[in-house]
Amino acid sequence: xxxxxxxxxxxxxxxxxxxxxxxxxxxxxxxxxxxxxxxxxxxxxxxxxxxxxxxxxxxxxxxxxxxxxxxxxxxxxxxxxxxxxxxxxxxxxxxxxxxxxxxxxxxxxxxxxxxxxxxxxxxxxxxxxxxxxxxxxxxxxxxxxxxxxxxxxxxxxxxxxxxxxxxxxxxxxxxxxxxxxxxxxxxxxxxxxxxxxxxxxxxxxxxxxxxxxxxxxxxxxxxxxxxxxxxxxxxxxxxxxxxxxxxxxxxxxxxxxxx
Amino acid sequence: xxxxxxxxxxxxxxxxxxxxxxxxxxxxxxxxxxxxxxxxxxxxxxxxxxxxxxxxxxxxxxxxxxxxxxxxxxxxxxxxxxxxxxxxxxxxxxxxxxxxxxxxxxxxxxxxxxxxxxxxxxxxxxxxxxxxxxxxxxxxxxxxxxxxxxxxxxxxxxxxxxxxxxxxxxxxxxxxxxxxx
Numbered sequence: 001x002x003x004x005x006x007x008x009x010x011x012x013x014x015x016x017x018x019x020x021x022x023x024x025x026x027x028x029x030x031x032x033x034x035x036x037x038x039x040x041x042x043x044x045x046x047x048x049x050x051x052x053x054x055x056x057x058x059x060x061x062x063x064x065x066x067x068x069x070x071x072x073x074x075x076x077x078x079x080x081x082x083x084x085x086x087x088x089x090x091x092x093x094x095x096x097x098x099x100x101x102x103x104x105x106x107x108x109x110x111x112x113x114x115x116x117x118x119x120x121x122x123x124x125x126x127x128x129x130x131x132x133x134x135x136x137x138x139x140x141x142x143x144x145x146x147x148x149x150x151x152x153x154x155x156x157x158x159x160x161x162x163x164x165x166x167x168x169x170x171x172x173x174x175x176x177x178x179x180x181x182x183x184x185x186x187x188x189x190x191x192x193x194x195x196x197x198x199x200x201x202x203x204x205x206x207x208x209x210x211x212x213x214x215x216x217x218x219x220x221x222x223x224x225x226x227x228x229x230x231x232x233x234x235x236x237x238x239x240x241x242x243x244x245x246x247x248x249x250x251x252x253x254x255x256x257x258x259x
Numbered sequence: 260x261x262x263x264x265x266x267x268x269x270x271x272x273x274x275x276x277x278x279x280x281x282x283x284x285x286x287x288x289x290x291x292x293x294x295x296x297x298x299x300x301x302x303x304x305x306x307x308x309x310x311x312x313x314x315x316x317x318x319x320x321x322x323x324x325x326x327x328x329x330x331x332x333x334x335x336x337x338x339x340x341x342x343x344x345x346x347x348x349x350x351x352x353x354x355x356x357x358x359x360x361x362x363x364x365x366x367x368x369x370x371x372x373x374x375x376x377x378x379x380x381x382x383x384x385x386x387x388x389x390x391x392x393x394x395x396x397x398x399x400x401x402x403x404x405x406x407x408x409x410x411x412x413x414x415x416x417x418x419x420x421x422x423x424x425x426x427x428x429x430x431x432x433x434x435x436x437x438x439x440x
Contacts, residue, residue: 014400014422016429018339044433047328051436052432056379058293059289060289072277072280077319078318179348180344
């Protein structure tokens with residue numbers, strides 16, 4: 001932490017050009033929510049930045065368009081934000097950093113399950129806050145997990161997914177596609193015997209990548225585990241593996257979530 | 260007014276119109292790819308990020324709000340943010356060294372990269388009207404994808420000064436370009 005934080009207002013230019021890193025960006029975005037004038041200023045600066053973008057125009061390779069059209073053909077779109085829906089606004093959302101709407105909640109179940117998801121998220125956040133030093137880690141190197149968790153929780157594109165684990169328990173995934181990171185936690189997973197652990201997988205078009213072993217559950221909660229390097233189109237899987245972890249899944253997936 | 264058309268197209272895209280999406284792509288792919296490439300540098304990674312940007316445009320088209328800004332600014336914001344975030348996450352690995360070795364694209368280099376680009380001419384002229392520090396701060400941040408702290412390090416000036424210059428520079432640029440009009 002720096003000793004002196006800059007005046008939020010002076011950061012409008014840096015913000016409009018994405019020159020703020022994670023914590024600074026999150027702080028400025030919190031400020032933006034309370035400052036209409038800043039919001040207007042940032043909008044104007046985004047227009048200026050867009051001109052810089054146009055000035056840099058360069059045609060992409062022709063093949064990109066077809067790839068992309070194939071990709072969007074199988075990509076579900078976000079529904080519009082429905083403003084003035086008081087129920088949604090007042091929904092108990094402990095994990096809505098900076099009052100930002102949740103991205104998408106993609107789950108088999110409907111609204112009733114939202115409460116379960118948010119409860120899971122709340123527990124996840126609570127666990128994350130005071131267990132940040134001891135959480136499970138995905139194999140990739142990086143900054144301390146507490147930092148990664150904070151990055152995901154404060155990401156403007158925070159997305160929450162929930163799913164039922166086939167052998168029992170509920171999984172919650174908080175993801176920032178932009179940061180290509182996710183935080184995974186589960187509640188009520190069946191206890192495993194012997195030297196077996198739950199292992200996370202990122203499953204994309206290529207090979208499945210191990211994304212971390214879940215630590216032993218504490219008070220019924222497993223995780224949080226941070227996984228980095230999430231790619232568009234990845235699916236998240238969970239399987240039971242030997243304690244040392246596996247390079248490839250050796251048992252059937254008991255949870256698969258499309259990210 | 261092409262901007263208005265683009266906004267209308269985005270409304271169509273939000274309703275799942277693939278043809279409208281293809282049209283949006285044709286209109287903004289060059290600024291998106293150019294911006295992403297100037298930040299990311301690596302050509303194949305740039306294609307990858309460009310694809311992510313357009314998937315995001317497709318996915319989030321319903322979130323575009325014409326009352327808050329132009330469609331081009333909406334798309335460019337997504338593109339630049341994605342490019343920068345990708346570069347910063349790659350920087351955790353060895354990528355940082357490789358990028359540090361390659362100097363960021365200077366604005367005149369960007370300016371010369373594309374012909375028949377009126378925007379480029381005006382942007383070039385307006386950038387030229389900034390103070391040197393403002394211009395460097397703006398181009399390093401936007402085209403180089405550096406954070407203000409990194410820009411401060413590169414220019415050897417205090418971070419607070421860089422912040423002020425970025426804001427002042429962008430405001431002057433906006434006024435010079437008549438952006439948003």
